[in-house]
Amino acid sequence: MASTETHTNCLRCGRKLTSPRSIAAGYGPTCGRHIRRATVDLSEYKPHQIASARDLIEDAAIIPLRGHVFTTISTDGTETYLTHPTNCTCPAGRQAVRCYHQLAARLLLAA
Structure with missing residues (x-):
């Protein structure tokens, strides 16, 4: 049976995203935290x-x-x-x- 699981990769680090929240955001929780805390x-x-x-x-x-x-x-x-x-x-x-x-x-x- 073929898998119909949709997956994407983190836009920052390229790792596979599995949670619906991360997929919707485009970033995993760690990368999202780094982006929010980035100082510029x-x-x-x-x-x-x-x-x-x-x-x-x-x-x-x-x-x-x-x-x-x-x-x-x-x-x-x-x-x-x-x-x-x-x-x-x-x-x-x-x-x-x-x-x-x-x-x-x-x-x-x-x-």
């Missing part, structure tokens, strides 16, 4: 950018690609961007403005 200099960002970066991580809309590069999904889900802690291909990032995608990448890398 937030002085360069506005409060709404900080909230958006945390939402991006909670929604598992930022996915490690390779090295320090991530794929991020736009707020409305229609576009994807390549994001690095210092650069992003989103409209704000192309204008050399710090965006919340970059902050989310910084938070994940600090964890």
Whole structure:
């Protein structure tokens, strides 16, 4: 009999996720705790950018690609961007403005 169990991997460490809560979050409990406790200099960002970066991580809309590069999904889900802690291909990032995608990448890398 074939197994119909759906599984995904943690977006931070790559380990297999088995609990429904972890699968929904995209992170295991330990990685989630590390991300929540990560300290990054937030002085360069506005409060709404900080909230958006945390939402991006909670929604598992930022996915490690390779090295320090991530794929991020736009707020409305229609576009994807390549994001690095210092650069992003989103409209704000192309204008050399710090965006919340970059902050989310910084938070994940600090964890």
